[in-house]
Amino acid sequence: MKLLNFFLAIIFVFCFTIGNSSEKKNELKNKISKNIRCLICQGQSVYDSQSDFAISVKLLIEQKLDKGLTEDEIYKFLKNQYGQWIVYDPEFNKNTVILWILPILLFLIGGAIIIKKLIIKK
């Protein structure tokens, strides 16, 4: 009886570990597919879309995760195939410099105008 309990405990731990790891993999897959743009859809991520393109990309992500690739490696692979446009979070380089700096500039200019107006009012 003790032996049976022991084996049942091992099986329980084993199943729990497998379930936990597949859940983690699924979470990571969802996270990556939310950051990937569906290139043939209008404003949808791969996660949201059910197009052929999105379904295949999701399968590819799963395959790459099974092979042991990291999140960054998967983004790098997709960027290499489809260009920067496929990721929602473009990296900082000479082509995207305006994209990154413009909001900060606008914020600073706006802030300066507001402060100036407040000072004048006082």
Add this chain to the structure above:
Amino acid sequence: MKNKTLLILILLFFTFCFIVFFKGLKNSNIYIPETAQNKDLEVFSSKDLFTGTQVPFDQIFINSDFYILNIWASWCLPCRNEHDLLMQLSKNKSIKLIGLNYKDKSKNAKKFIEELGNPYSIIITDKDGIISIRLGAYGIPETYIIDKNKKIIKRIIGPLNKKLLKEVDLIVR
């Protein structure tokens, strides 16, 4: 005076927007990433449509100076329209035409080929579409011109037409 300057600035802004959007109208709406051309082809292997045997990469791309990889499916209407042009291309002996059958039922794919003719030297299958994504494809039909070093020279998104066929001819020459 202040109002006049503001008016001029607004007018300038709208003129600028108009010019940008007007120019944008003439741009092609097909997005082709810079990385898509002049790069090494992804290594893949797949099953032959007719025999069902696994064909390794080295056996798919063998014995030719130029390869044309065409992604197609029997359910895709533009593929049916470009098929005649592929039949014409197949007459060129310096090209090896490779068909990648995308998310298709093999019965339907075979029927399509029986009906319209087989321009391909080999047809491999892509049941779940992963090979196409690894190649960087958006949808079908899509055509890749590949040189003997397995580098993608040109990529054509959408169906082939006579003008594109001439371009392919020039590249292959």
